[in-house]
Structures are given as structure tokens and as C-alpha cells.
Amino acid sequence: MSTELSDSTAPPPTESASAPTRRTFIATTTVIGGVALASGLAAAPPALATEEGSAAEPPPGSRVSLKVNGVRHTVTVDNRTSLLDLLREHLDLTGAKKGCNAGACGACTVLVDGRRVNSCLTLAVRLEGAEVTTIEGLERGGRLHPLQQAFIEQDAFQCGFCTPGQIVSGTACIAEGHTGSPEEIREWMSGNLCRCGCYLKIVRAVEQTADGK
Ligand code: FES
Ligand code: FES
DSSP: OOOTTTOTTSOOOOOOTTSOOHHHHHHHHHHHHHHHHHTTOSOOOOOSSSSTTOOOOOOOEEEEEEEETTEEEEEEEETTOBHHHIIIIISOOOOSOOSSSSSSSOTTEEEETTEEEEGGGSBGGGOTTOEEEOGGGSOBTTBOOHHHHHHHHTTOOSSOSSHHHHHHHHHHHHHHTOOSSHHHHHHHTTTSOOTTOOHHHHHHHHHHHHTTO
């Protein structure tokens, strides 16, 4: 069996007299590059367009008409646009937050036809005719929704990043009747994470609102 690979004490191979050293390689390529630049032969950067004068194809878009917080909007969006981006970037409704943008945290929760959804995972173009409710749409005539008020009274937030999603989700949890016990509320609010760990007070706020206190 050959010992060539395992002999760590062997000296490194030396370059033959005719092989180019790193120093001569760099010197040679520098000279060649300089000549090419001087004679205008340097390669141009790759063109973005394949044909002269042709613009890149715009991404496919669609028109969608939907109601958000009772107001009808008709917009043309890239087919890949999420409901969250439609709300935040096209309609300037920034209450729903982009946390994970992957359906894992619930910060983007809104109601679509009364059901809570992760808006980051919902394609806007599929919502033709839908009714969307965001945190901005919960107040009535300048009065906070009872659950918004309960969050304040229970001090159910710290940084507040998760709070819009928690409150929207909480309104659905109450409407669905999943408020029989703190454990049940926890279970049905488990899609909404709070990195500040305010779960105890969030559950109390939902309980308080469900009880009409
Ligand atoms: Fe949508 Fe986290 S941002 S679930
Ligand atoms: Fe900070 Fe919930 S209050 S993440």
C-alpha cells in the first residue's frame, strides 16, 4: 500500500524550473490585461437585454378588487404579491407586521371573510371580491375595539410588534367561541407568537373581552 498520502513529514513538492510560479503568472496576466484594455479588446459586461432595444419582460400581473376595512380597492399587482405586501406597500396599511414572512409567527394575521389568515402566505390575486379586516379596521367611530382596550388594561404587550396580529387573532378566537378556559384560548391562539413572552396577559385580555367585562 502506498504511503505517499499519509507521509505528513515529506517536504512539499517543489516547482520545476519550467513551471510558472505564482509571481510570474500574475505578472503575465497583468501585462495581457493591460494590452487588452489599451486596445479596447476587454470584454464588455454582459447585457441585461438579449436583443438590442428590447426591455425585460414585466412580471405577470392581475387586477384584483377587494374590500379592506369596508373600503373597496381595485389594484393591479404582480401575481406573486402577498396580501401582506398588498396591504403594506400598495394600500399603506402597515398595522399587520412582517415577522417571519413564512407563516410561522402570526404577526401578519388579518381576517379574510371573517376567518383569520397569515397574510404573508396568502396571494392577493386570489382574493377577488373578498372582505379583509386588518387591525386598522377594528375601531368603531374612534372607539377602540373592546379587545384593543383589554390589551391596554391588561398591559398585554411589551415591544408591541406581535400585538396587531394577536388582537386580530383574538377577535376571531372570541367569535369562534374558543374561550372556554385559559387553556383553550392558549390552544386557539397558538399560531401567534410573542417574543416578549406576554402570553399570560394576552390570554387574560382575550378572557376579559369574551366575558364582556
Ligand atoms: Fe406571516 Fe410571520 S409574517 S406568519
Ligand atoms: Fe413584543 Fe409580543 S409584545 S413580541
